[in-house]
Amino acid sequence: MSRIGRARDLIHPRALGAIALAAVAPLVAACALDDEAGGPGTRPDSAARATNGGQFEFSAVVPGVYHARGVGDLVAGSNAAVIVNEHDVLLVDSHISPAAASALLEELATLSDRPVRFVANTHWHFDHVHGNQVYPPEVEIIGHEATRAVIAAGGSNSGRSYESFIGVLPDRIARLEATLDTVSDDSVRAALRRTLDSQRAFHAQVREVVPTPPNTTLSERLTLFRGEREIRFLFFGRGHTEGDVVVHLPRERVLITGDLITAGIPYMGDGFVDEWIETLEHLKSLDFEWIVPGHGMPFRDRERIGHLQDYLRDLWNQTVAFHERGLPAEEAARRVDMRSHADHFDVREPGVPLLTVTRIYELLDGAAG
Numbered sequence: 001m002s003r004i005g006r007a008r009d010l011i012h013p014r015a016l017g018a019i020a021l022a023a024v025a026p027l028v029a030a031c032a033l034d035d036e037a038g039g040p041g042t043r044p045d046s047a048a049r050a051t052n053g054g055q056f057e058f059s060a061v062v063p064g065v066y067h068a069r070g071v072g073d074l075v076a077g078s079n080a081a082v083i084v085n086e087h088d089v090l091l092v093d094s095h096i097s098p099a100a101a102s103a104l105l106e107e108l109a110t111l112s113d114r115p116v117r118f119v120a121n122t123h124w125h126f127d128h129v130h131g132n133q134v135y136p137p138e139v140e141i142i143g144h145e146a147t148r149a150v151i152a153a154g155g156s157n158s159g160r161s162y163e164s165f166i167g168v169l170p171d172r173i174a175r176l177e178a179t180l181d182t183v184s185d186d187s188v189r190a191a192l193r194r195t196l197d198s199q200r201a202f203h204a205q206v207r208e209v210v211p212t213p214p215n216t217t218l219s220e221r222l223t224l225f226r227g228e229r230e231i232r233f234l235f236f237g238r239g240h241t242e243g244d245v246v247v248h249l250p251r252e253r254v255l256i257t258g259d260l261i262t263a264g265i266p267y268m269g270d271g272f273v274d275e276w277i278e279t280l281e282h283l284k285s286l287d288f289e290w291i292v293p294g295h296g297m298p299f300r301d302r303e304r305i306g307h308l309q310d311y312l313r314d315l316w317n318q319t320v321a322f323h324e325r326g327l328p329a330e331e332a333a334r335r336v337d338m339r340s341h342a343d344h345f346d347v348r349e350p351g352v353p354l355l356t357v358t359r360i361y362e363l364l365d366g367a368a369g
């Protein structure tokens, strides 16, 4: 999952127009899980991008390999990657709900008429796996054995991270309704109403989820050969979660990373922040030109791996120091100052999400799973 969006993410971009967002942005919680700015120079050739007027935008990264990003009112959660093989299709990640996964399947028909035979889950977070149930049993759903274990134990639809993004939906909807009653400007009302409709639909869609774990697992690596294509599934250690798998296409030089590295700052609430730094180091040994992340746009700049390592190292060290001094997590979350990374990440003021510090405190206290 991505970090909670910035203020302008609170209302769907299509509905923005020229409205006075500042008036309403603080009143509602983040509604956008599905996008994160990738920064300049990160987008594949715009001529290769197409939305077809639907819920997803498909960008060709290399021939036959697409980045699919939710751009409509339907909440998609993570990106997906689409790998079209000689006789079949492999998808990486299944979005946040069966409705989102079904919409992707429908729109996929504009790219290929080959059947989806494989789905990879990069990790167990709900926004990457809660569409798994739409695939029939003969589709192989590939993931790390830890990912299967967490989902099978009910971990993808419970716990702190789930509650902070999904459990808050009824409250978020109530606040949007209350806000709508206080706004008179027509364009703001229209934008709020559209967001409200989207969130109500999303709430109904998440209630349809039946968590469905991978039916094919790996512990360190697995390789598929599909015609000319070699598709490697690789686990290098704990990071964003305990079971992050990256998908590497060595011939096409594409690396699909889930949330191990994203276009912005990845969510940390279930991370192994110290081990994550070392896990990222392994990515540097792979041959690739493109990184296709779980959130945000594909990018080519390999230096970003080092930037994220630097960020994680600094975050870890600052938080350890506050922990040693006995500061409560709430205060540490306000005081951790990551502004020295502003050249590479969207950091504008001191402070990090409380869940980030809570998680690091758990790791330090030996209380993390």
Ligand SMILES: [Zn+2]
Binding pocket: 001, 002, 123, 125, 240, 259, 267
């Ligand atoms: Zn995630």
